[in-house]
Amino acid sequence: MSGFGGRLHAAMTERGRLCVGIDPHAALLEEWGLDATAAGARDFGLRVVDAAAGRVAVVKPQVAFFEQYGSAGFAALEDVLRAAREAGLLVIADAKRGDIGSTMDAYAQAWLAPGSPLEADAVTVSPYLGPDSLRGTIAHAVRGGKGVFVLAATSNPEALGLQSAEVTVVDAERGQTVADWVASHAGAANRFGVVEGDALGPVGFVVGATIDRDELGLRTETLGGAPILAPGFGAQGARLADLDRLFGALAPQVLASASRSILGAGPDGLVAAIDAHNAELQENRRG
Ligand SMILES: O=C(O)c1cc(=O)[nH]c(=O)n1[C@@H]1O[C@H](COP(=O)(O)O)[C@@H](O)[C@H]1O
Numbered sequence: 001m002s003g004f005g006g007r008l009h010a011a012m013t014e015r016g017r018l019c020v021g022i023d024p025h026a027a028l029l030e031e032w033g034l035d036a037t038a039a040g041a042r043d044f045g046l047r048v049v050d051a052a053a054g055r056v057a058v059v060k061p062q063v064a065f066f067e068q069y070g071s072a073g074f075a076a077l078e079d080v081l082r083a084a085r086e087a088g089l090l091v092i093a094d095a096k097r098g099d100i101g102s103t104m105d106a107y108a109q110a111w112l113a114p115g116s117p118l119e120a121d122a123v124t125v126s127p128y129l130g131p132d133s134l135r136g137t138i139a140h141a142v143r144g145g146k147g148v149f150v151l152a153a154t155s156n157p158e159a160l161g162l163q164s165a166e167v168t169v170v171d172a173e174r175g176q177t178v179a180d181w182v183a184s185h186a187g188a189a190n191r192f193g194v195v196e197g198d199a200l201g202p203v204g205f206v207v208g209a210t211i212d213r214d215e216l217g218l219r220t221e222t223l224g225g226a227p228i229l230a231p232g233f234g235a236q237g238a239r240l241a242d243l244d245r246l247f248g249a250l251a252p253q254v255l256a257s258a259s260r261s262i263l264g265a266g267p268d269g270l271v272a273a274i275d276a277h278n279a280e281l282q283e284n285r286r287g
Pocket residue numbers: 021023062094124153154155156206208231232233234235236257258259260261
C-alpha cells in the first residue's frame with residue numbers, strides 16, 4: 001500500500017497541483033446566502049467538495065471555521081471530511097496542532113487514526129514545542145499511511161523574525177535558521193519512513209508562496225522528497241502563474257493552496273473559479 005506521499009504524488013500527477021481551501025468565513029457565508037452557523041458551514045463545505053471532486057487532488061478544510069460553532073461545528077466538519085474522502089479527494093485537515101509529545105499522540109489519534117470521526121489524510125502541525133515533540137505524531141502517520149504538514153516558513157509576514165532566527169542548539173549547523181532546522185529535523189522521517197516506490201515522503205512542510213526562502217535560510221536540499229503545502233496564492237498576493245519561478249527545483253512537489261480567491265466566486269462560480277486557477281497553474285509551465 002502506498003503511503004501518503006505516494007498517494008499525494010499520484011493524485012497531483014493526475015489532477016494537478018491545486019489545493020482548494022474550505023474556509024467558511026462569516027463574510028463568505030453571508031455572500032453565499034448561508035447562515036453563519038454550523039449548518040451554514042456544513043452546506044458551504046459540501047458545496048466546495050462537490051465542485052472540487054474530480055477537478056483537483058486535494059482539499060484543505062481550515063478547522064477553526066468549524067470549531068467556532070462548538071460541537072455542532074465539529075459535527076459539520078466530520079460530514080465535510082467524510083464527503084471529501086468519499087469523493088476521492090485527499091484531505092488535509094488544517095488544524096495546526098502543536099503540544100508536548102504525549103498530548104500530540106491524542107491529536108494524531110483524532111485527525112489521523114483510521115475510523116476516527118475526524119479522520120483526514122494529513123494534518124497541519126506546529127513545531128514550536130520543538131520538532132522532536134512531533135516524533136510520535138509522525139510515527140503514527142507513517143504507520144497508518146497518513147501525512148503531516150509541519151509549519152516551516154509560513155506565509156504571514158510577522159513570522160519572519162521567529163522563523164529566520166539562528167538556532168544555537170548543539171545539533172544545529174552553524175548559522176542554521178529555525179525554518180531550516182525544523183525542516184531537517186522533522187524531515188528525517190522522509191529518509192527512513194518512505195514507502196518503497198513512493199515519490200514523496202509522509203512529512204510535508206508549509207512553505208508560503210509569499211516568502212523569500214533565502215531570507216529564511218530554508219535550503220532546497222532540506223526540503224528534498226517532502227510534499228510542500230504552499231499557501232499565499234490569490235488573496236495573499238502570490239500568483240499561481242509564478243509557481244515554477246518561485247519554487248524552482250521544488251516546484252513539482254508543491255501543492256498550491258488557495259481559499260478566498262476561489263470561494264469568493266460564490267456557489268455558482270466555484271467550478272469556473274477552480275478551472276481558472278488550474279489554467280493559471282498550467283500557464284507557468286509554458287511561460
Ligand atoms: O497551513 C496553512 O494552510 C496556512 C499556513 C500559512 O503559512 N498561511 C496560511 O494562510 N495558511 C492557511 O491557508 C489558508 C489561506 O487562505 P487564503 O489566503 O484565503 O487563500 C488559510 O486557511 C490559512 O489558515
